[in-house]
Amino acid sequence: MPLYRNQWRQMLIEDLLFIRFLDDMERKWVEVFNVLSAGLYPVFYSKSKRYTLRSYASKFTLQGGELFYGDKKAIKSREEARACFDEFHVSPDGKHLGITRSRDAVGSKYYWFGMSRDTEKWVLECDKCKNPAAPLTPAQIRIKKEARNPPKIKRGVLNKAVEDAKKLAAYAAVDYHVKDNQTVGIGSGSTIIHAVKRLAERVKAENLNILCVPTSSQARQLIHDNGLTVVDIKRHLEIDVAIDGADEVDSELNLIKGGGGCLTQEKIVASCAKSFIVIADYRKDSSALGEQWKKGIPVEVIPMAYVPVSRAIQSQFGGSADLRMAVSKAGPVVTDNGNFLLDWRFDQEHNWSAVNTTIKMMPGVVDTGLFINLAERVYFGMEDGTVKIRDKNML
Numbered sequence: 001m002p003l004y005r006n007q008w009r010q011m012l013i014e015d016l017l018f019i020r021f022l023d024d025m026e027r028k029w030v031e032v033f034n035v036l037s038a039g040l041y042p043v044f045y046s047k048s049k050r051y052t053l054r055s056y057a058s059k060f061t062l063q064g065g066e067l068f069y070g071d072k073k074a075i076k077s078r079e080e081a082r083a084c085f086d087e088f089h090v091s092p093d094g095k096h097l098g099i100t101r102s103r104d105a106v107g108s109k110y111y112w113f114g115m116s117r118d119t120e121k122w123v124l125e126c127d128k129c130k131n132p133a134a135p136l137t138p139a140q141i142r143i144k145k146e147a148r149n150p151p152k153i154k155r156g157v158l159n160k161a162v163e164d165a166k167k168l169a170a171y172a173a174v175d176y177h178v179k180d181n182q183t184v185g186i187g188s189g190s191t192i193i194h195a196v197k198r199l200a201e202r203v204k205a206e207n208l209n210i211l212c213v214p215t216s217s218q219a220r221q222l223i224h225d226n227g228l229t230v231v232d233i234k235r236h237l238e239i240d241v242a243i244d245g246a247d248e249v250d251s252e253l254n255l256i257k258g259g260g261g262c263l264t265q266e267k268i269v270a271s272c273a274k275s276f277i278v279i280a281d282y283r284k285d286s287s288a289l290g291e292q293w294k295k296g297i298p299v300e301v302i303p304m305a306y307v308p309v310s311r312a313i314q315s316q317f318g319g320s321a322d323l324r325m326a327v328s329k330a331g332p333v334v335t336d337n338g339n340f341l342l343d344w345r346f347d348q349e350h351n352w353s354a355v356n357t358t359i360k361m362m363p364g365v366v367d368t369g370l371f372i373n374l375a376e377r378v379y380f381g382m383e384d385g386t387v388k389i390r391d392k393n394m395l
């Protein structure tokens with residue numbers, strides 16, 4: 001049924017009032033709710049704003065009139081958010097958890113737009129947090145001691161669980177996707193080490209003929225050390241399958257990569273492969289980018305461009321884009337291509353495909369660690385010894 005002029009005017013007025021009186025957090029909640037429940041957008045939204053809102057809303061579900069972000073309840077108002085914060089900011093032993101742990105604790109159950117900013121502000125306003133000299137209870141003293149000297153066994157157990165999970169994912173990918181007479185792209189990082197070992201085992205046991213295309217000097221060395229055949233992409237453009245790790249994977253198979261600084265070669269190899277398979281441990285599994293991986297999105301830039309690119313990213317998208325510094329060497333990290341890396345810590349949800357294109361267009365940018373629409377399947381090794389699969393065709 002067509003809308004009459006006065007009805008449009010009424011809707012427009014309601015929209016304008018809506019923008020005026022709701023704060024950002026509540027407005028986002030209502031916008032997502034309206035899209036999911038009734039397919040309604042604010043009438044003055046342009047096509048591209050609608051698109052951004054639609055892709056943001058796709059991360060949420062409606063359950064019994066409530067909004068959920070993954071398995072976390074999406075909070076509508078700041079009062080409600082404050083109550084959720086109060087529920088978690090002090091541990092059962094009476095210990096005030098500080099900024100990071102309060103945010104992680106609240107974020108294990110709840111989500112709201114601006115959550116990081118709010119938790120930081122509320123922790124900073126908290127007198128107990130401001131006054132760490134306040135007398136501690138015996139339980140608090142014990143927890144503090146444990147935090148200073150964490151029992152070594154726990155770290156070992158965690159490392160083992162993570163390493164086992166990486167191995168599970170790597171073995172599943174190599175066993176399922178690699179066949180005789182194939183050219184295989186080999187990613188970089190620590191998870192790929194398990195994949196290359198498994199590949200070498202299979203080549204030996206099954207007498208396979210496999211050619212490996214490396215994505216970094218680390219991968220080249222790894223292939224070589226495991227007795228596999230290294231070939232150059234210039235002569236082997238037809239890659240059957242590329243296998244690589246990731247720093248984070250969201251619910252739509254968007255990836256953040258480049259924690260190891262090899263994103264440009266990794267993207268080239270992935271885009272030349274008939275299928276691009278990702279292997280990761282359970283810590284990389286997110287419903288939205290930035291949820292697990294806090295080190296930001298890597299961007300490879302030619303050295304003279306790092307300041308202008310960093311400024312351009314910050315002014316267009318907010319957050320902070322910082323030069324990655326080396327740990328065992330003075331000065332910045334230099335990539336295999338002789339470039340620098342910026343790590344962009346973003347502070348809100350974005351349309352990642354549009355952001356990727358915009359950043360790539362900035363003069364001096366070589367590539368970004370955003371891998372959009374490239375992964376066909378991800379294998380997550382889980383803590384309980386199972387393998388979880390996220391597949392493009394099952395989204």
Ligand SMILES: O=C(CO)[C@H](O)[C@H](O)COP(=O)(O)O
Pocket residue numbers: 187188189190191192244245246247256257258259260261262263266
């Ligand atoms: O993108 C990468 C390197 O540029 C790696 O694949 C990513 O950092 C994951 O590494 P790991 O397997 O060590 O967790």
